[in-house]
Amino acid sequence: MADPGALRCNRDRLWASIIKMGEIGATPRGGVRRLALTDLDRQARELFVSWCEQAQCDVRVDQIGNIIAKRPGEDANAPPVMTGSHLDTQPLGGKFDGIYGVLAGLEVMRTLNDGNFNTRAPIETVVWTDEEGVRFSGTLASGVFAGVYELKDALAKTDREGITFGEALKEIGFAGNAPVGGYEINAFFEAHIEQGPILEAEDKQVGVVLGAQGQRCFAVTVKGEEGHAGTLPMRMRRDAMVGAARMVNAINGIAFKHEPSPVITVGYLKVRPNSRNTIPGQVVFSIDSRHPDDALLAQIESEMRTACEDIAAALSLGVDFRLESQRPTVRFHGECVGLIRDTAKRLGIDHMDIYSGAGHDACQLVHKAPTGMIFVPCENGVSHNELENAKPDDLAAGCDVLLHAMLARAGAVTVHS
């Protein structure tokens, strides 16, 4: 085979690897419980390392536990083209979130081996440590690699039992010697399940990820006055529940007004005193608002704040509308996004542009290298759940896009064998 454009990954091998990896920490309902820096995480890492070594890669572990499997290039000095994701899961997670991205990287290297292709630049597949952050802090290790966080701060982070990240790494034998980052990367690509329902609903195999939505979270406190449910006439009430209800509804209306892009959720709400026969004196609720455009996210904040203040004033209630946290929008690199889109098109794969609702290691890597992400559909949009599922054909389609995007960046060199 002399035309690298004809290369395709091995669908069944990719699927079998995912299933095999899913046996480590498998739960009865078909999910995976494999928390970062546990013995199960160690087993998964060792399986990955053994597969990479079988694929003739050079494997190293850096000081924050990231595993980097390198398939050397013809030009040893060329910055590598990197891909990868994570092997750790949520407490009740699935077989695909993170794992797919790691094993798609492995499948790219295996496919190149099968076709006897070299690349000009090296290719690296990386396992980022503790992406989920269940025990320490999410995307911390990829953040250190990208220069966002300091290594020593990360290693000193403690879990609820006071064990440090550094100690936990040593415990599972993955406190490596390699420096964390510190070298140039040609590009970083991450393949991942969408974790949402859009691709499935639109019947697309690949999502060209433009970026990750910005997020602003608020705590809203509505202050009324407690009173007896049986004796206080309606017109004399200052009912925090009624105020909160109108605010929730207004906030929902603002999300629809700015369709299709924003998602706004009131997920948490607490009533005081929360007694059947007492008019609520206080309600606290959360707002989680996300939008791919920071300016619109700011405008939405302003509209929500005004709506809450107007409703409070009309009902003689007090309101405290407070920003709790924010994460700016991430935009992936134009070249990488365009390359993924063109590659999908060239391969005849149905695709669409999409934003990521969640954060990923790739959102850290943007600070280090040109970065892009490839989404594939997951069943019913379900993720962070034992029922998480995806189709072998879709996973293979995403992997083919990854393969050819990486080849385009790394430069394919046919090896006459």
Place this chain on the structure above:
Amino acid sequence: MADPGALRCNRDRLWASIIKMGEIGATPRGGVRRLALTDLDRQARELFVSWCEQAQCDVRVDQIGNIIAKRPGEDANAPPVMTGSHLDTQPLGGKFDGIYGVLAGLEVMRTLNDGNFNTRAPIETVVWTDEEGVRFSGTLASGVFAGVYELKDALAKTDREGITFGEALKEIGFAGNAPVGGYEINAFFEAHIEQGPILEAEDKQVGVVLGAQGQRCFAVTVKGEEGHAGTLPMRMRRDAMVGAARMVNAINGIAFKHEPSPVITVGYLKVRPNSRNTIPGQVVFSIDSRHPDDALLAQIESEMRTACEDIAAALSLGVDFRLESQRPTVRFHGECVGLIRDTAKRLGIDHMDIYSGAGHDACQLVHKAPTGMIFVPCENGVSHNELENAKPDDLAAGCDVLLHAMLARAGAVTVHS
């Protein structure tokens, strides 16, 4: 003094008695914690008995612990005119709820003594056991007296520790020998603080209580589907919180539509899973609806049910709207209500018709005798609270109405001394 119409109660003596009684179980913030059938309840009962004996009353205790202080009439066979309320309090209660009605009855008897007036029919002031029902069950003892409940069932009721009502009565020495009820009552009057803000807002000293509102309580369960706050587009959501918010607002609107009479409250609301970044899959909330007209209360139920079902359907949510408890409207006896109204008018006391939002012993007595209630204002409408307060002048005005209503039923006989 030969004209009974000129009789007035002793404002300062009534106030001093209330203050004195409030010392038993006094809390630092000016309230009272005197739970039924505790040693503090015993102390309060013994103080009341000693005051009644000083007022030359015959005191008896019945088998459910009700204390009945009788001021004999000229006609020993005439059914007595009765008044009274309770001496027990809420866990953090005030000095007036219940206590005022008992001590107003005592003040009526003391005032008749001062004026040297006899009555044709006897006058009885009663302390009903455990009106609040904090430990056993509210208005149980007055309910037995009125024939609503069986004595043996009431005595067998247990508290959380398994102690029976009967045992608790013995423990404080108030398991009496007198039969519970079983004799004819001419009329029953109960004086009470309003426990609401209406009289104060309307600047009236006396409320002529027409009855007690009927009450229907519901549990509403809104069923949606959980989803990721960051990835599920607005149009694909089945958000139980948004549904519940619209329902709460619609229910509030229904209350205002039927103004001024109904009070409808959503006091309790619980979200599942109640996490900032998860779209709520379920919300359960309570509705407490009250109205003095049972037919309108039923209509309001139907309107609320339809509103909730319509909102659920529009949002593709499920809804379960379930009646949890109901208490029919109580109407006080036309003769007693008219007598209270006429008496207030004759005494030149500012008064208005009013409904009781809460239940009272008088609501049980309607099953036994012509019954009426007299409300007086309480500060800011606050009750079941240590800050409960009332004005000596208002308490005296209510007591004067009680005195002359009872005199009208009992028949005043001047005694030339």
